[in-house]
Amino acid sequence: MASNSCGSLTQDSDEIKEMYCEECDRHGDGYATAVAFCVDCLDYICVTCQRYHKRQFKTHKIQESKGMPQDFYCEKCSTHPGQLIKFYCLQCNKEACQECKDNDHVNCSDVNHLPTLASDIQKCDELTNFSKNMDQLSKNIKDTENILDAKSEVIKKQEENAIFACKEQSNNLIATYKQHRQDLIDDFDKKMEETIARLKKERLELIQKLSEKERNFEKKVRTAETNMTQEVVKTNTNFKELKFEHLNLVGNLKALIVDIEQGQN
Structure with missing residues (x-):
């Protein structure tokens, strides 16, 4: 299901062996290596974004470095090309990005974060x-x-x-x-x-x-x-x-x- 390598969003031929910062990618700031994961936002963030994230969302739980989910899933949504597919609805048996989750699966009771779901499966x-x-x-x-x-x-x-x-x-x-x-x-x-x-x-x-x-x-x-x-x-x-x-x-x-x-x- 998941992979530990993601293709760079800025270099078509290069393969990056770590997850990139979703905030930088989302706002067009280019590629940056993710060093932390926000459990509340379900986003991977770089060093700079982590610093601002902590200031803006003081109550959010941040997992750093090896503590963050390692099963990266880097496909983009066909409906929303700017969004990563990072959810899986067990009820609908479909993958979803954040927008798909908010729009199409708002009434679904079993939508899971893919890296977290993969981690749970590996530990079962x-x-x-x-x-x-x-x-x-x-x-x-x-x-x-x-x-x-x-x-x-x-x-x-x-x-x-x-x-x-x-x-x-x-x-x-x-x-x-x-x-x-x-x-x-x-x-x-x-x-x-x-x-x-x-x-x-x-x-x-x-x-x-x-x-x-x-x-x-x-x-x-x-x-x-x-x-x-x-x-x-x-x-x-x-x-x-x-x-x-x-x-x-x-x-x-x-x-x-x-x-x-x-x-x-």
């Missing part, structure tokens, strides 16, 4: 609690990111271990089966010494059957290995997609926090 418990909640939420998001990164490393390691274990188990099964096949052949060879002629044909048929079984078994083992590897990779891919969606959600939430802070400003 709701805003303080909201800021604390935003800080805690940001910390929770960071903690969640750290947990996800840690779990991502664990899952990656588990994936590597699972693929290695599948490969090793497949090789062991094939080696065991080959050894079993060789044992059968060796046993048959012992018997063949006694009945070579009769068992020669049977031996050939048995070898062919065993070879076919070996190929089928190896095919099944390789298929199981491939399926299991694909499942492991698919699981890791799904987790990466979930992490990507979370990062998008975190980005949106951070952007929302920035929007909220900008909206607050």
